[in-house]
Amino acid sequence: MNTENNSSGNESEVVSRQNESKKRKKYGRMRDVMKKIRLQSHEVGANCNCRKQCFQNVPEEARKTILKNFNAMTSINEQNSYLCGLITVLLIRRRRPRKDEDVANLRSSAYSYRVRFRTDNSLQEINICRQAFMSVHGIKKNKLEILQKSLKMTGVAPKDKRGENKNHPRKFDAHVLAAI
Template identity: 40%
Template sequence: MSIKKLKVQSHEIGKECDCKRLQCSRKIPVEGKQNIVKSFNLLESTDIQNSHLCELISIVPVKNRRPRLDEENARLSDVVALYNIRYLYENNFTELEVCRDEFIALHGITRRRIEYLLTSLKSTGIPPTGKKEKHSNIPLKLSNDTRNKIKGRDSHYSTKDY
């Protein structure tokens, strides 16, 4: 098995969140958590995993802003990300809203990957595609015309005496 495939399939459930607002870790049964990470690991490539994660992330505009003392220096965001999980439990698909930490823990991913997905969703609205696997179509061979132009140039590196 290649290292790339091992990396795609090696996600494990992380530490549960302890948020008080959503109480995410209490809502989901243990079998549901295992089904989430198992189905995520079965996805074949990083691009497919990214598109799956982006389906579960919703970006909505900010509804209310709290007044700040120092509004000039405050970083104000225009959108908020909502995280959902979808899992199979007792032959039913269930979808729940969870916090970011629980979303990260259930899929066995990092905060950095979430930030990467969010930047792509905010800027383009579509999941990012892997640019590592793409090859450019730049020809490596110089055309004869270009080669002749290079040979015809005078250079202080040339060994010819003119």
């Protein structure tokens, strides 16, 4: 008999846990906190060690303020538009395919990256390499590829489409809401 009581007690605990998660999901408390954490948790990456000496050209204070301002942005769309403003799409100047042009996988465009920071009451823009751009802003390669693809195809920053769903069967039309 004790085992029966324990099993029914466990079932009620499971049901109550499910209700808690639904309530939390319904009111969005934990979800909103996690969104903020994800949005503001970018960290400076490693030095690129390239021939342009990107990390030596951009002072450490400037790198910290760039990242702090980037993390302070309120939405992913704002971050995307900021990053796309610092990326320039360029045409390929010279192709040197090692294989025949029919077989070779040729790139359609090149990209240049820059950072913008303030020193001595003047705004400076310095060209940096791809790795330094990712390190300074604390973004990954996949994020940069998404931005590049959007700039190449549309010329504007990509819009974050998460959470958008046009198919709401119980949603009232605007004219019905106006009549109420």
